[in-house]
Amino acid sequence: MEFNKSVLDCMQQLRRRLRDEQHVDIRLSQPDAIQAMLTACLCSGDEITRDLGRQLATHSDMPALFTPPPTPATADRNGHSVRIYRGQRVLG
Template sequence: MEFNKSVLDCMQQLRRRLRDEQQLNIRLSQPDAIQAMLTAYLCSGDEMTRDLGKQLATYSDMPALFTPPSKPAGRSGPSVRIYRGQRVLG
């Protein structure tokens, strides 16, 4: 991965936001700093943090691994629960 100004700026902003939100201490000099930030942004509830994480994921070599799964549009049909090991329509 090539580090340029935009990548480093994105990493610094995301690092600050994760430190404030989740009390994570990620140093940019860590060998797994990008992976740690990408893993942590998936747990964030803040929209700005998620946008920065998505931006960093596109800069990295593995964006498909760290993009959050899309939410299903809606379920059609009854819900299914598990009760005492048996499937129960809910």
């Protein structure tokens, strides 16, 4: 993979955000730095961090590695709204 300015800028921003957010220390010189950053982005609750992860995945030719977890369904088969309460699906 070729490291250009946009990739390095994205990696530096992401590194700072992950260090502040999750206390994860990823060095840019690590051989698996991109994979470690993408994995940490999947665990992030911050939308900006996840967007930076998506951006890094497209720059690094690894978009398949960055697949965010599915969002919970908002409606069931009958059209009723559904919420998640303490890990259980409840009709809303």
